[in-house]
Amino acid sequence: MLDRKMLRDVLALRGQVLTIALLIGAGVAVLVMSVGTFLSLRGAQQTFYAQSHFAEVFAEVKRAPRTLLPQIAEIPGVAIVEGRVTGEARVDWPGAEVPVAGRIVSLPLAGGQPALNRLRLLVGRLPEPTRHEEAVIHAAFAEARRVRPGEEIAVILNGRRQSFRIVGIAHSPEFVFTSRPGSPLPDDRGYVLLFVNETAVARAFDMQGAFSELVLTLAPGASEPAVIAELDRLLQPWGGRGAHGRRDQPSHRFLEDELAEQRTLAVTVPLIFFGIAAFLLNVVLGRMVEAQREQVAALKALGYPSFPIAAHYAKFVAVVCGLGAALGVAAGAWMGEGMLGNYRPFFRFPEMPYLLPAWLPLLAAAASFAFALLGVLAALRRILRLPAAEGLRPPRPAALGAGALGSVGGRLSARAKIPLRGLLGRPIRTGLTMLGIALAVPMVVLGLFWWDALDSMVALQFDRIERGDAFVALTDPRPARAVREMARLPGVLAVEGQRIVPVRLRAAQRSHLLALSGLPEGATLRVPRDADLRPVQIPREGVALSRRLAERLGVREGDRVQVEVLEGARRSHDLPVVALVEDIIGLTALMEIGALNRLLREDDLISHVALRVDPLAAQALWQLLAERPRVAATSVKAVWLRVFDEVIARMVLTSAVILTGFGIIIAVGVVYNSARVALQERGWEMASLRVLGFTRQEVARLLLGELAVAVLIAVPLGLALAQGFVALILGARNNESFDIPATISPATFATAALVVLGAAAASAIVVRRRIDRLDLVAALKARE
Structure with missing residues (x-):
């Protein structure tokens, strides 16, 4: 009889049942969507990394002989080591509105896949060992520009033009996130990755019998800091730029940041929604049970014990929660697929299916049932405590004295x-x-x-x-007169030179790899600002850090940080933090350009140029910059x-x-x-x-x-x-x-x-x- 009553209640209260089920479904959907998206991204990452033998330690060097590789392999803790040649490139792509930048990576001399960072071919094949004009192109650019195997691509390598024929399209584990250096967003149309036989790359960069980049994996139980320290010692005479672990590899760092954020949101957002849903269910279902107090009292008067009555309402809750959970799981899986689709332009995995483990819908349904049951039983407990005779009476009206409304009551x-x-x-x-x-x-x-x-x-x-319109990266540091030469180009309204060098900042036990930027005093095309958005003067001595970087290093204004320069003589300097600045994108460290050059013991050099450009002459200027051999890349x-x-x-x-x-x-x-x-x-x-x-x-x-x-x-x-x-x-x-x-x-x-x-x-x-x-x-x- 109670089951029939439960079904009648569900039908009679179908409007309320549906709205409560939607409340439950909202909480379930957010949990399924958030956790499922995180698990899908993490699963795609782990699967691709494992299949591709993604390296764990990376190192760049100016030029090191391959005879050094056996010595590196003997470092305690090193499992597999592989040297290769890499370099920046410019692509002469017909119809491109701005110059296309890129990077070229060598493949083994003997042909086939590299031992580490193996490519996942989607179409075509790898280059033949004897065919130096063949190349594999990364899938992101190929998809954006509709490149197909058999097409030709013209590349400027080290100032010399060379053509390659595309024979394959592939994904790479170290370029899951592909962007121009320094950019936090993927630029699939403006940045290309090419994988070419080592002979062709070495010839272009004069690296025969040498390597410019090193990748390796660690043996189980090996100490990554110890391996990196020994690797830095061996590579320093050859122009080593500082080895680093996978955490500081640009693609992996961006992916890990997003996964960390998704992990946090997968906990906080569902907790907020379930907290709200639990509260609402307590309010709504509690009042619903209170409204049926006379029915509960009648059942007690007829001899029903408390447990069957409680079980009756638990079944009602189960029906409502079952409906809500079913709607929530379906909606959450659909929304999770949509959210995962939003990540595909960011992260280029060969496969990124939406994962919905069986325990996730069960967890969501169980949590929603527990919250709903809590609200019902709390109200039911109050009613069951009443004697049957009192419960059968209409509830006592709320006590409210005549003066409760105050003087206003008399006028209402x-x-x-x-x-x-x-x-x-x-x-x-x-x-x-x-x-x-x-x-x-x-x-x-x-x-x-x-x-x-x-x-x-x-x-x-x-x-x-x-505040500039474009940012130009040079192939190597140039004398400051290059700024004056750039200012004479047609369409350039203002120009400022910058010096950017890779550094490792240390404070106590914390460290961070990033680029230290040297700006001219009184710069107008890049204006650092403080928390109140007031301009900050570039310090002549010391370093200015972005607030978030200072928090990561655990330093404040007035503290000192160790600045280890990762190019040239690789000197370390102990500098004071003289200012904190705000930065929306990335983490920033700034110095006055003259002070930075003195720190490097170099002449007045620049490595990048910020431009303000006449919009009417912009397109012609981009093409003119693309023809300059000393221009590595132009960001507009x-x-x-x-x-x-x-x-x-x-x-x-x-x-x-x-x-x-x-x-x-x-x-x-x-x-x-x-x-x-x-x-x-x-x-x-x-x-x-x-x-x-x-x-x-x-x-x-x-x-x-x-x-x-x-x-x-x-x-x-x-x-x-x-x-x-x-x-x-x-x-x-x-x-x-x-x-x-x-x-x-x-x-x-x-x-x-x-x-x-x-x-x-x-x-x-x-x-x-x-x-x-x-x-x-x-x-x-x-x-x-």
């Missing part, structure tokens, strides 16, 4: 007093309802604020810090911003739609269920008022007036909570590539408020229809 009409008495008479229930509605607002804000944050990032980084701000919009906007749009949808579900779920339960609790009162002559509109206004007041109070509360939720999510991030500001515009706040108000209005319309169809005879039947 009876129609205004009734909703206020309903709100003030049950302050705990009213407060919980308001809090539940308020929690819908941060969910909408979490979906929309990313647009504000990205606009703020672009405005700060590219309007106030990086307009192109970079376009890539930023194309890649980031898709991810932001997906997140905005998902989180806004969940915010609407929460708003509808709370408001609709609160109104329906209130109608169920007060159906007798509503029918009595109708019999006494109140119109349908007046009766609806009394009931919905309470909800209107609750919504109008809850929305400002939700807006206040939204800022804290955004700060919590961003504070949980740990990403070197981007520093996303917690910026929320008034338009976003207004949109979130309107979304929740609209959801509440839609719920009110549905409840109003229920009031209009109220059965007066059934509602007024004597309860005795």
Whole structure:
């Protein structure tokens, strides 16, 4: 009989059951989506790395003889070592709006796959050992430019033009994330990777019998720091630039940063949603059970023990949670596939399937059932404690003294007093309802604020810090007069030279590899700024660090850091931290260019040039720079911003739609269920008022007036909570590539408020229809 009652309740309360199931489904979907996306990325990484024998230690050197490799192989802890020749390249690609940059990597002399960092061929084959004009191209550029095997590609290597014929398209484990050096976004159309037989690469860079890059793996139990220290000692006479572990390999670092962020979000975001869902389920289901107190008391009076009654409500919860979990798992898997698709332009894995382990839906369903059951049993326990006779009576009206409304009460009409008495008479229930509605607002804000944050990032980084239109990298450091030569090019309005060198910063036990930038005093094309966005003078002595880098190193302004230069004589210097600056992209270390050159014991040299360009002459200037043999690469701000919009906007749009949808579900779920339960609790009162002559509109206004007041109070509360939720999510991030500001515009706040108000209005319309169809005879039947 109780099972039949449960089924009748499910059908009779189908509207409430559906909205509660949607609440549960939202929490389950976020958990499945977040955890599934993280597991899929991690699984694709581990599988590809293992299949490709991805190296664990990397080292660059100016030029070292291959006879050194056996000595390196004897270092304790080294398992496999492989030397190769690599170099920067420029590609003469017809129709490219800006010069295409790239990197060329040698393949073994004997042909076939390298021992480490093996390629995963998608199409074609590897170059033949005797055919030096053949090359394999990376899949990212091939896909973006629609390159097919058999096509020719012209490359400028070390100032000399050479043509290669594409014979294969492949993925590489060390270029899962491909971008121009120093860029935090993939540029598949403007950056190419070529894998060529070593003879051709060595001939182009005069590296016959030598290598410029070293990759190796470690034996089990080997000490990576000890191997790196010995490797640095052996390579230093040959121009070693500092060995580093896999953590500092650019592609792996970016991927690990994203995985760390996904791991954090996979914990924090589902916890927030499940926390909200648990709270709402306690409120909604608790009130639903309270509304059935007379039925529970009747069952007790008929002799039913407490356990079957509790089991009856547990089954009701199981049905609702089962429906919600099924919807949530399906939606979460679909959204996870969409989120994973957003990562494919970032991370180039041969295969990246969405992984949904069996334990994940079970965990989500079990968690939702536990939260829902907790809310039901808490209310059921209060009812079961009542004697049957007392439970059969209508609940005692809320006690509210005549003076509770104060002096205002005397000026209010009876129609205004009734909703206020309903709100003030049950302050705990009213407060919980308001809090539940308020929690819908941060969910909408979490979906929309990313647009504000990205606009703020672009405005700060590219309007106030990086103020040039292009950034030119030279093949090698040049005398400062190159700046004057660049200034004479047609279309150049302003030019500033920079000196950028690789360094390792150390502070106590912490260290970090990055590029130290030397800027001219009074620079206008790159203007460092402090936390208040005021310009920071480039220090003549000492070093300026970005705030996030200082936090990673555990230093403050006035502390000292050790700067180990990783090129030339590789000297170390102990310098004070004289300023902290803000930087949105990457981690930054700055010096005055003259001080940096003196530190290096070099003449007045530059390695990069920032340009401000006349837009009308820009296209001709890019082509002119592409023809200059000393220009290694040209990065154009307009192109970079376009890539930023194309890649980031898709991810932001997906997140905005998902989180806004969940915010609407929460708003509808709370408001609709609160109104329906209130109608169920007060159906007798509503029918009595109708019999006494109140119109349908007046009766609806009394009931919905309470909800209107609750919504109008809850929305400002939700807006206040939204800022804290955004700060919590961003504070949980740990990403070197981007520093996303917690910026929320008034338009976003207004949109979130309107979304929740609209959801509440839609719920009110549905409840109003229920009031209009109220059965007066059934509602007024004597309860005795």
